[in-house]
Amino acid sequence: xxxxxxxxxxxxxxxxxIFVAITINFFLFRVLPGSAVTDLSRVPHATPALRxxxxxxxxxxxxxxxxxxxxxxxxxxxxxxxxxxxxxxVSHLLIADLKNTIPMVTVGTFASIVVGVVSGVLSARRxxxxxxxxxxxxxxxxYAFPTQWLGLMxxxxxxxxxxxxxxxxxxxxxxxxxxxxxxxxxxxxILPAATLMLTAYGSFTLVxxxxxxxxxxxxxxxxxxxxGLSDRRIVWQHAVRNALLxxxxxxxxxxxxxxxxxxxxxxxFSWPGIGLGMYTAIGQRDYPMLQGxxxxxxxxxxxxxxxxxxxxxxxxPRITE
Amino acid sequence: xxxxxxNDLHVWFDLPGGGQVHAVNGVSFTxxxxxxxxxxxxxxxxxTTTILAMMGLLPPTASVAGEVLIxxxxxxxxxxxxxxxxxxxxxxMVFQSAMNALNPVKRVxxxxxxxxxxxxxxxxxxxxxxxxxxxxxxxxxxxxxERYPHEFSGGMRQRAAIAMALAxxxxxxxxxxxxTALDVMVQAQILELLTGLCDELGLALILVTHDLPVVAxxxxxxxxxxxxxxxxxxxxxxxxxxxxHPYTRLLFSATPDLYGEERxxxxxxxxxxxxxxxxxxxxxxxxxxxxxxxxxxxxxMRTVGPDHEAACHRNEAVSVL
Amino acid sequence: MxxxxxxxxxxxxxxxxxxxxxxxxxxQRKAAVIGLSIIGFFIVLSIIAPYVSPYSATAQTCAVYxxxxxxxxxxxxxxxxxMLSEIMQGGRISLLxxxxxxxxxxxxxxxxxxxxxxxxxxxDILLMRIxxxxxxxPDLVFMLVIADVWGASLFHVIMVIGILEWTTTARIxxxxxxxxxxxxxxxxxxSLGASDARIxxxxxxxxxxxxxxxxTVLTVAIAIYLETALAFLGLEDPSVTTxxxxxEHAFDRTAISSGAWWAIVPDGFVIxxxxxxxFLFGQAIEDALNPRLKVSHFSMRRWRLRPLVxxxxxxI
Numbered sequence: 010x011x012x013x014x015x016x017x018x019x020x021x022x023x024x025x026x027i028f029v030a031i032t033i034n035f036f037l038f039r040v041l042p043g044s045a046v047t048d049l050s051r052v053p054h055a056t057p058a059l060r061x062x063x064x065x066x067x068x069x070x071x072x073x074x075x076x077x078x079x080x081x082x083x084x085x086x087x088x089x090x091x092x093x094x095x096x097x098x099v100s101h102l103l104i105a106d107l108k109n110t111i112p113m114v115t116v117g118t119f120a121s122i123v124v125g126v127v128s129g130v131l132s133a134r135r136x137x138x139x140x141x142x143x144x145x146x147x148x149x150x151x152y153a154f155p156t157q158w159l160g161l162m163x164x165x166x167x168x169x170x171x172x173x174x175x176x177x178x179x180x181x182x183x184x185x186x187x188x189x190x191x192x193x194x195x196x197x198x199i200l201p202a203a204t205l206m207l208t209a210y211g212s213f214t215l216v217x218x219x220x221x222x223x224x225x226x227x228x229x230x231x232x233x234x235x236x237g238l239s240d241r242r243i244v245w246q247h248a249v250r251n252a253l254l255x256x257x258x259x260x261x262x263x264x265x266x267x268x269x270x271x272x273x274x275x276x277x278f279s280w281p282g283i284g285l286g287m288y289t290a291i292g293q294r295d296y297p298m299l300q301g302x303x304x305x306x307x308x309x310x311x312x313x314x315x316x317x318x319x320x321x322x323x324x325x326p327r328i329t330e
Numbered sequence: 331x332x333x334x335x336x337n338d339l340h341v342w343f344d345l346p347g348g349g350q351v352h353a354v355n356g357v358s359f360t361x362x363x364x365x366x367x368x369x370x371x372x373x374x375x376x377x378t379t380t381i382l383a384m385m386g387l388l389p390p391t392a393s394v395a396g397e398v399l400i401x402x403x404x405x406x407x408x409x410x411x412x413x414x415x416x417x418x419x420x421x422x423m424v425f426q427s428a429m430n431a432l433n434p435v436k437r438v439x440x441x442x443x444x445x446x447x448x449x450x451x452x453x454x455x456x457x458x459x460x461x462x463x464x465x466x467x468x469x470x471x472x473x474x475x476e477r478y479p480h481e482f483s484g485g486m487r488q489r490a491a492i493a494m495a496l497a498x499x500x501x502x503x504x505x506x507x508x509x510t511a512l513d514v515m516v517q518a519q520i521l522e523l524l525t526g527l528c529d530e531l532g533l534a535l536i537l538v539t540h541d542l543p544v545v546a547x548x549x550x551x552x553x554x555x556x557x558x559x560x561x562x563x564x565x566x567x568x569x570x571x572x573x574x575h576p577y578t579r580l581l582f583s584a585t586p587d588l589y590g591e592e593r594x595x596x597x598x599x600x601x602x603x604x605x606x607x608x609x610x611x612x613x614x615x616x617x618x619x620x621x622x623x624x625x626x627x628x629x630x631m632r633t634v635g636p637d638h639e640a641a642c643h644r645n646e647a648v649s650v651l
Numbered sequence: 652m653x654x655x656x657x658x659x660x661x662x663x664x665x666x667x668x669x670x671x672x673x674x675x676x677x678x679q680r681k682a683a684v685i686g687l688s689i690i691g692f693f694i695v696l697s698i699i700a701p702y703v704s705p706y707s708a709t710a711q712t713c714a715v716y717x718x719x720x721x722x723x724x725x726x727x728x729x730x731x732x733x734m735l736s737e738i739m740q741g742g743r744i745s746l747l748x749x750x751x752x753x754x755x756x757x758x759x760x761x762x763x764x765x766x767x768x769x770x771x772x773x774x775d776i777l778l779m780r781i782x783x784x785x786x787x788x789p790d791l792v793f794m795l796v797i798a799d800v801w802g803a804s805l806f807h808v809i810m811v812i813g814i815l816e817w818t819t820t821a822r823i824x825x826x827x828x829x830x831x832x833x834x835x836x837x838x839x840x841x842s843l844g845a846s847d848a849r850i851x852x853x854x855x856x857x858x859x860x861x862x863x864x865x866x867t868v869l870t871v872a873i874a875i876y877l878e879t880a881l882a883f884l885g886l887e888d889p890s891v892t893t894x895x896x897x898x899e900h901a902f903d904r905t906a907i908s909s910g911a912w913w914a915i916v917p918d919g920f921v922i923x924x925x926x927x928x929x930f931l932f933g934q935a936i937e938d939a940l941n942p943r944l945k946v947s948h949f950s951m952r953r954w955r956l957r958p959l960v961x962x963x964x965x966x967i
Binding site for chain 3: 025026033037136150154223226276302303307310311
């Protein structure tokens, strides 16, 4: 019963944080001075009828607190206004973008976790050796190079070999069969996902390594050795299993960094995701898109954090509270 | 042939700046099935290192010389990779603080069953069943095998650690301060448990401790270690009433009564540094009855009674200490 | 149950950190020296940049995207401006932004941490809740939005980074203050009538010092990274030259298809170097403050056997 409390508590926290993010969004775009520019009804080339409809929908002529209620209600219905640039509902556009971002980010993050864990464990096993030093230093540098620079470097290096931008081949005359289309997307995804992997894995390596070193000093590792178990079993069943716990926490903390990195990557590779959407919105002064993008990304990170809480909860039987 | 023979065991540890510490210096003793031997001495005298060396549980900075024979087989001769065969199956260990000696993220039953599967004694459901039986044997309900270590009290954890040590039916059990971290009531229970198990299963036991009443309680014989050497070894009663080494006498005489509080060491001075060769008897600086030859000549181990040996020059004199 | 003596460095550093602590860290840890040297080098370079840079960082002195040559070691960018000079002078602004933003973050974070840890109670709960929420919201996205609405300028960039990066500092400082607060001498000082402010200033701040420095340095690294990101997204004053805008220009003005790798590679290297330097130095301090006993019960290397040198038991 104690354990269920934890889940409820973290779930509640996630909800409150979402609420805080929503409120911050409102504050930024409606309350702060200069928000006349971001006025949702000022869709360029809009008909007076549309303008009026928006004004009513978002209560733009009403006092702020009434606007806030309307804002919340609209959000619940998924209404985030009309994009200034595309004259379409923001939510539709953003969901479409999100569908492109998710696979790329998932692949890249997954790759970074795998590479980070494996290199961290191997480094810790051979602590002090030359491979350890090399691996650790590469990880530090990978982490230190700006994400956009890594992306640009990959572009330079693989310009002729792998697609340099976009998610799919735009120039086909006839539509491709499904599998081939998937393959096309996959090849386009290689560079962006690889960039994300390079920029994120460094911190994972370092944390896993340090966590492993700490774990290897624990008495239960000596017990495992005393039982006559093989090196591999000692490392993976006992040491790694415990050392991964801080890793989960780190992934949760890195989500913000990963999202930021993904944004930069989408810009470099013209990957049609939510990051590129927001970037374009800046150039086009498309404030509803910006607001919407911020909300969706923030809420995603909050939910993913909650998911990480659940994973940690599953892995560590000591969590009660 | 004895079950266990330790012949002239030496252990050196490399020091970070160069040089070595001679932590165990020529330790020899034997042990038969069902016997209980206490290994006592101040912190740093080498008693823990001795039993760790018996299982080969030494760090890479260690060098070992001498023999450890179990049923006539040399356990250490082949290095770490050979000694694994004997671990847990012929000789097992119970560590000082079971809180840390048990893996916090694995269920207790799993941890008990793990070496069984690994050494080919039992697998799967059968192993789990036997784990439950072992828990019952140490006074814990079998159902508790589904629990995690942090859910147990200190005493229960130590019992579980004992059950775990018995998993592969070893002939020899090494216990390193098994009751030091526990309160007095629980201490007594654990000691009773150990005694009972040894009698029932014919186990040989080496109990390492700095707590003399504990030794008196359950061991028939004891070895007193000082500066990495055995100063005296013999029946516990003799060590108390007819000791033949000044260190033993001072150590045991300060105990108020057999079941009293743990005694505070009151011999003035401190043990010698072990990173240098010691001339003469290592106890000489703190001895109250030293002779001239104690300065330059290292005392040999002499038989001073049935199954009773001591390393002190005074034993050459006709008169009793 | 440790088998070896604890790391002697660790044993010493375990004592309460004092003024000479940083010097000890430098003396004992090579990484710290390397890190500090790198940081120092770039600070000095930034200061003397206007005097030592070979050419102007704003006026055209060569052909557009001229490759590296004897006269222009790092070639030139899309405006025919010498790359080396640009990087030297761009560093001044980048470091300035990095340090200024960190200063803002330190003040806010340190303040929140100290107040929260020292006074506890509802203030602590409130501040920590706010910290928790801010911690979850993705940095760059948030900054992007604020910077865009607010307008693109260096000052805004500095403020935006500072306002969002104080949270880890607050957490760390608070933890330190909490542990210090329980120490006997603080309680005694308080019972003798010392004011809270005095206690904070005289007793808590000095102890928190080294940790704060470590965190500051690490935050500088983050700030520099974020500056380059914001610049890349076009949210910084484009007329200013920073390491970030150099990359942004390179991307925007087709450096890659022009094959002008020199407009990209060196810039990334200096950014990475500074960040690595900060990381090494900051991490070294943190490691020194949290000594980890170098005990390990697992190693790929093995203990060794020595042949017994003829010494039988000399009993009877």
